Amino acid sequence: xxxxxxxxxxxxxxxxxxxxxxxxxxxxxxxxxxxxxxxxxxxxxxxxxxxxxxxxxxxxxxxxxxxxxxxxxxxxxxxxxxxxxxxxxxxxxxxxxxxxxxxxxxxxxxxxxxxxxxxxxxxxxxxxxxxxxxxxxxxxxxxxxxxxxxxxxxxxxxxxxxxxxxxxxxxxx
Amino acid sequence: xxxxxxxxxxxxxxxxxxxxxxxxxxxxxxxxxxxxxxxxxxxxxxxxxxxxxxxxxxxxxxxxxxxxxxxxxxxxxxxxxxxxxxxxxxxxxxxxxxxxxxxxxxxxxxxxxxxxxxxxxxxxxxxxxxxxxxxxxxxxxxxxxxxxxxxxxxxxxxxxxxxxxxxxxxxxxxxxxxxxxxxxxxxxxxxxxxxxxxxxxxxxxxxxxxxxxxxxxxxxxxxxxxxxxxxxxxxxxxxxxxxxxxxxxxxxxxxxxxxxxxxxxxxxxxxxxxxxxxxxxxxxxxxxxxxxxxxxxxxxxxxxxxxxxxxxxxxxxxxxxxxxxxxxxxxxxxxxxxxxxxxxxxxxxxxxxxxxxxxxxxxxxxxxxxxxxxxxxxxxxxxxxxxxxxxxxxxxxxxxxxxxxxxxxxxxxxxxxxxxxxxxxxxxxxxxxxxx
Numbered sequence: 306x307x308x309x310x311x312x313x314x315x316x317x318x319x320x321x322x323x324x325x326x327x328x329x330x331x332x333x334x335x336x337x338x339x340x341x342x343x344x345x346x347x348x349x350x351x352x353x354x355x356x357x358x359x360x361x362x363x364x365x366x367x368x369x370x371x372x373x374x375x376x377x378x379x380x381x382x383x384x385x386x387x388x389x390x391x392x393x394x395x396x397x398x399x400x401x402x403x404x405x406x407x408x409x410x411x412x413x414x415x416x417x418x419x420x421x422x423x424x425x426x427x428x429x430x431x432x433x434x435x436x437x438x439x440x441x442x443x444x445x446x447x448x449x450x451x452x453x454x455x456x457x458x459x460x461x462x463x464x465x466x467x468x469x470x471x472x473x474x475x476x477x478x
Numbered sequence: 479x480x481x482x483x484x485x486x487x488x489x490x491x492x493x494x495x496x497x498x499x500x501x502x503x504x505x506x507x508x509x510x511x512x513x514x515x516x517x518x519x520x521x522x523x524x525x526x527x528x529x530x531x532x533x534x535x536x537x538x539x540x541x542x543x544x545x546x547x548x549x550x551x552x553x554x555x556x557x558x559x560x561x562x563x564x565x566x567x568x569x570x571x572x573x574x575x576x577x578x579x580x581x582x583x584x585x586x587x588x589x590x591x592x593x594x595x596x597x598x599x600x601x602x603x604x605x606x607x608x609x610x611x612x613x614x615x616x617x618x619x620x621x622x623x624x625x626x627x628x629x630x631x632x633x634x635x636x637x638x639x640x641x642x643x644x645x646x647x648x649x650x651x652x653x654x655x656x657x658x659x660x661x662x663x664x665x666x667x668x669x670x671x672x673x674x675x676x677x678x679x680x681x682x683x684x685x686x687x688x689x690x691x692x693x694x695x696x697x698x699x700x701x702x703x704x705x706x707x708x709x710x711x712x713x714x715x716x717x718x719x720x721x722x723x724x725x726x727x728x729x730x731x732x733x734x735x736x737x738x739x740x741x742x743x744x745x746x747x748x749x750x751x752x753x754x755x756x757x758x759x760x761x762x763x764x765x766x767x768x769x770x771x772x773x774x775x776x777x778x779x780x781x782x783x784x785x786x787x788x789x790x791x792x793x794x795x796x797x798x799x800x801x802x803x804x805x806x807x808x809x810x811x812x813x814x815x816x817x818x819x820x821x822x823x824x825x826x827x828x829x830x831x832x833x834x835x836x837x838x839x840x841x842x843x844x845x846x847x848x849x850x851x852x853x854x855x856x857x858x859x860x861x862x863x864x865x866x867x868x869x870x871x872x873x874x875x876x877x878x879x880x881x882x883x884x885x886x887x888x889x890x891x892x893x894x895x896x897x898x899x900x901x902x903x904x905x906x907x908x909x910x911x912x913x914x
Contacts, residue, residue, distance in 0.1 A: 322605075322646040324560075327686055332668035334649040337610055358668065371670040371827070374610045374652030390572045391771050392729035392803055394817050428654065428821055429572040429771075430611050433729040433801060434736045435481050443613035447481060476481065477614040478582070 306353040312342050316357065328358045332365060336375055345379035373428075381416045381423030383461050385409070386440040389426050392433035401437050401454055402426050408458045422461050435476075441467050444475035481579070482736030485753045489715060491703050491723050492696065493739045496583045502618060504625040507586035513631055515702035519594045520639060522705075524555070527598040531701065533709030535721025540566055540657070540694030541770060541799040542874075543787040550691055552681035553599040559688040563592050563604035564666070564680070567695045568650055568657040570609055571770035572821060573801025576725035576737050577695035581608075581615045584699070585622035589631070589645060591698030594705055595691050596643045604645040605685070607662055610652050619647045654825035658873045659692045661827065672829040673873035696725055696800075716742030720786035728754045730804035731761060743784040750781070750804055761806035765889075769798020771818050772878030774885035795885070810905035811890040812897055815883055816844040822879035833876035836867040840883060850900050857894045861887045 308316070316335055323330040335354045336346060343350050346369050348362075355362040369375045387393075387402040406412055409424050416423040432438030435447035439454070444467065446457070453473045460470035467475065480497050484490070495501045495510050504512070519527055532547030553561060565588065569577040581588060592604040608616050623645055626632040634642050648666060650656055656665040660674035663685055684690020700722060704712045713721035720742040726749060729735045733755030740749065746766065750756065757763055763778040768785065774795040776783075783789050790797040805814065823837035843860050846852055864880035864887070871877070887894065896904050 322648070324686070327667070329668035330648070330666060333651050333665065337649055337651045360668075368668065368670055372610075372651035372653050373824075389817070390821055391767070391814065391817055392573050392801075394814075395730045395803070395805060395809065428824060429570055429574075431569050431575045431578050431609070433573050433575045433803070434727050435575075436729055436735070440611065443611070445614075476479075478618070 306349050308339070308342060312338060320357065329360055332358045332360070332368060333372065336365070336369065337372075340375060346375050346377050376414075378414070379416070379420075380414070380425070382421050383441050383467065384423045384425065385458070385461075386425045386427040386430070388428070388430050388432070388436070388438050388440075390429040392429070393437040396436050397451075398437040401439065401449060401451065404451055404454055405458060408455070409462075421464075422458075441475070445477045446473065447476045480583075482734070485734075485736075485738050487748075487753055488739050489723050489741050490739050491712070491715070492580065492587070492699050492725065493583075495587070496579065501583045502585055502622065504586055504622070504629055504631075507584070511706060512586055513590055515705040516590050516593045516597075516631070517637075519597050519705050520637075520641070522597075524598050524600065527594060527705065530705060530709040531598070534700075534704040534712040535709075535716060535719055536697065536700050536704060536712065537720065537787055538694060539696035539700070539724065539800065541571060541772070541796070543797060546693060546697055549681060549693070550595065550598050552679065553689045553691060554682065555600070557600075557689050559686075560603065561599055561601035562685040562688055562690040563595050563599075563601045564663070564685055564690050564692040565592060565604065565606040565695055565698055566657060566659065566662055566692060567606050567608040567612070567615070568662060569612075569695070569799075570654045570657050571772060571799040571801055572818070573727060573729055573767060573770045573803045574799040575727050575729075576800055578612060578615060579737055580695050580699050580725070581612075581619055585619050586626065587699045587702055588619075588695060589622060589626050591701040592645055593631070593636075593643055594701050595693070595698060597641070599689070599691055601689075601691065602642045602644065604643065605666065606645065606647045607656070607666055608647055608649060609656075610650045613649070616647050616649055623647070653827075654821075655827045655873070655875060658875065661873060662692070663690070670827070672827050675872055717784060717786045717789075719788060724785075724800055726753075726785070727801045728804065729801070731758045731806035731809070732756065732804045733758055740785075743786040743789070746776075746781045746783055746785050746802070749785065749802065754804065757804070757806055759806075761808060763804065764807045764809055765805045765811065765814075767801065767803035767805075767882065769796050770801035771803070771821065771882060772796070772874070773798045774881045775889065777889050796881075808905055810848075810903050811886050811893045812844065812848045813903065813905070815886040816841070816848050818882050819844050819879060822875065826875060826879070830871035830873075830876060832867045832870040833879065836863055836876065837879045839863055840879070847894065847897055848903060850897060850902055852894070852897055854895075854898060857887060857891065860894075
């Protein structure tokens, strides 16, 4: 299996982080960065990671099933994650999730037919003091209002990138 | 840019560089006492460093509150195996969002904490296990680590003093359970995040079964100020046996939610009213989760207390991870219990049957209850099931699910009764009950 030169370089760096006989430690980082490039955790990716860290594909497979960010089914190019855990719930997180469901016409871990946008109701993402919060891929949006969510989703549905939707800004650097 | 305005009541020790221009860079760090504690520690013996940490009264900021100096002291002095420093940056306790800031605004403080811990126990390798959702922080941390290598604060011969410490980040992939120390170690080794049977504890057999110091981000970040200003100074900021300050994450129905660094023992009502700006919309306080969703809830009338580990334990709750979740009079406590249980049922790793089965049963019972189809006997059943999970699992997740549930059933039984006999949730508009 071939990856981009950037990902190859990253994998090499991962494998060098751990003692030579402990390459298995690189498995989960390789899977999550691999998924970012491949689009999902494919059988091919599992076999490749297994080979590189020196375990069987079955040993990788049992790990994949444990972690909620590893998806065997590909998510959309823009994966919208709405937190409804307690701090967000108290200030409108569940309502935001409902709004996203209706707007996008899809449910939990579902992808729009064109593959651009997907939705997930997620557990606490560590933005409790700036709730309700959402993430699009790895970017955080704090203190999200229904109006902002509308603008963000409208923009994504209209084919814009999150950066082009200037009314709603990610907060992380 | 800071996510919330600081408050004048804060005592900014760990957060003192927050808000400075480019506070994440080594130049800003060095210009503001950065790496001075490490240089001081270079002139101290291992025991001197550990004793200073012991004197500070620092207790683990991840949630358990175990004395840090004592934990470091458990690492064997002589070991044929290499020793490791492991940073738990898998922050995922609902209500908690402080480690994110410590890494985002001041990653070098964490590196310096790791370096000093390395000196104290003789470890030459450190890993920072960062939850997968915090991808941007992995980048922040990696850049800081690169800077530290470039300036000679990390590597094979640090500052030409013949000291060797190497640090690397490690990405998780979404699992609350991996915030538990032994599950974190399993995950770090490329396995499912199931907890290990203890003893042996990580200090003796941690990463790769080698002696390992495993602490929360905030715990490591407290170490440089302790070494620089002295353990006694840090201890004096807090209450007896509860040294220093702590980053409290205020969330929920308050006017000024945010992360604030306050002295240990700060009064909870003052925290809500004077730091958090009081209740939103002038509503009445109903309940507070004092330290992340694993903690038993406090009723409004129980909230006039000092926020330290011992006072909270006396109040039959926990200081936990510093996540203070404030709920007003319009909050449905059955719904809160349900949401909390949905979380634990989702996050239970399935290793221990009481937790795996218990959280799922409780989720179903609470869902049925909130839907208006609960039976009176269910109230007792929810309490009984929860109590049967207590102490019957390898890791604290089972307790974490049971404790808040027991407290809600005991303290808000009237709200469960108000959901009986097919009555709709008294706190919700009828239209919200229809979920597809």
